[in-house]
Amino acid sequence: MSLTRAHAISPFKKKGDIAPPRKKLKVPRLFIFLCLSPWLFGIIFFTAYPMVSSFYQSFTKFNLIETPQWVGLDNFHRMFFEDDDFWKALKNTIWISAISIPLRICFAIFTAWVLTKPKRGSSIYRTIFFLPSMVPAVAGTMAFTYIFNPAYGPINKMLEAIGIKEPPFWFMDPAWSKWGLILLGLWGIGDTMIIFLAGLLDVPTSLYEAAELEGASGWQSFRYITLPLMTPVIFFSTVTGVIGSFQYFTQAYVASGQVNDYSHSMYFYATHIYHSAFKAYEMGYASALAWVLLVITLLCTLVILKTQKRWVHYPNGSLFK
């Protein structure tokens, strides 16, 4: 005799008493289709078609007015062998990602970890730490270029007051402008910090208590309990950080407009795409740049995914939780 689910859990189960068959609900196909239709329309016209179209355009010369002209691999040849700006943008992007992604993760863990310490009053600190990540990118960047201005910004005055004799010129100096952007990014750490904070609060306190009983120091319990349990979050932030850094645009664009960045020290990959497409109107070339960006992002993500077995620790043994 096959037991239905309803039968098995029925408290009135008796021998010979067969629960009424559960009415099979019809899958409302029309309803599902209607619900999905806005998304379907969007993915066809704003994602699928544009992807195919930009893939095709990356092999053409196209200035928006005339019809696209097939040029084969010319765009890619030009990118790798003739376009100095491409290499400049790529180098700047790799430089800033290599420094800011690890820095951001360390700073996010640190701020989140500090927030878990006090017994009372941590919510007010959390609000303050989170707040800057809400500030509009344009306003935040304007503020930073102003207050870090060597001539009339107060930051350098403060640095001099605490004994730094010749503070850097920040955004005005090509050697320091990227550090200005990195500081701007660290200021807006809030959203990353919240994810780490949620992770930290998930760590069972019993683990820490056990470690304390065994005589582990604060650093040891951080190194051997907190850090391993945080690796999934670190992994996730690394992946999103890499994807994000190749699209880094607004802050760099606004800052370089504010200080006349002639030496292109804040010229990043996304800026190069923007300039090629909407200043030079080379849509074909810009599409080729965008596809190279996609390939680079995918490769980086794949590399991080490949290494995750070695350092990412999933408590339940599942790969994707």
Place this chain on the structure above:
Amino acid sequence: MSTYTPEKLAEIDTHSRKARRAKKWNQFLHMVGNHSLLIGLSAIFILPLYLVVVISLMSKGQAETRSLWPHPFVWHNYIDIFTAVPFLKWTLNTLFVSIMGTIGTVVSSVPPAYVLSRLQWKGRQTTFLIILSTMMLPGQVTMIPVYIIFSRLHWIPSFLPLIVPSFFASAFSIFLLRQFFTSIPDEISDAARIDGCSEFKLMMRIIVPLAKPAISAIALFAFLGSWNDFFGPLLYIVENEDLWTLGIGLNAFQGIHHVDTNMMMTASALFMAPVIIIFFFSQKVFIEGVTLTGVKG
């Protein structure tokens, strides 16, 4: 015979009292240490905001002297800004685009999230995976053809390219809502279905009210996303000054000659203010939203 003589007991008592006092002292030191660290960090996070407000209240001359306190307070900077540049128009434009974008996102993201979480059907997992992968797709890849579509429709410059796409659901919002919808017990739906409730009614009358926190989270993210957006307006409305948003207007400040530099901070402060006020009133919704998905919109 007990070895605990009264003297011995008194000794133990003072020892334990000492130990307790030492422990308390230790805890106190820890607390002081933690809080000073937190206060120090808070000061660093607040400093740029403080400086913006302070500089925004200075005269032009003083704003360029690296001062830390306005002398005198030039309150009418906050009035002059509206006459020096079309600040009110920029604000209204930004507000219009943000509100329309929010409506579009909410209306179009709830139904897909509903069918992806509350109904069983073939292809559900695949659809969800496609949505997740579009979240990871860099916008630059689709940007140019989308721009071409809008230019063929003669929608540039206008608000339409900024508003219309939000009516076709955002992957991020679907994802956030789906996470929340999944946590609502199935029994609720089953009960309603047995009572003959239609699927549409079930969604609108039962699930949507239960998912208010998640819906307010996506509405907030959508609103702030448009309010803070710079790249979209840069592509689509820059050519027509009547359509400028706050971000575009602020970025163009340097090119407007008759505006003083301290006004840039006045404008920045006014641009940040609504976001900060909204955040103070809704931080719980906000932080839950970020934690639920692991990303900010």
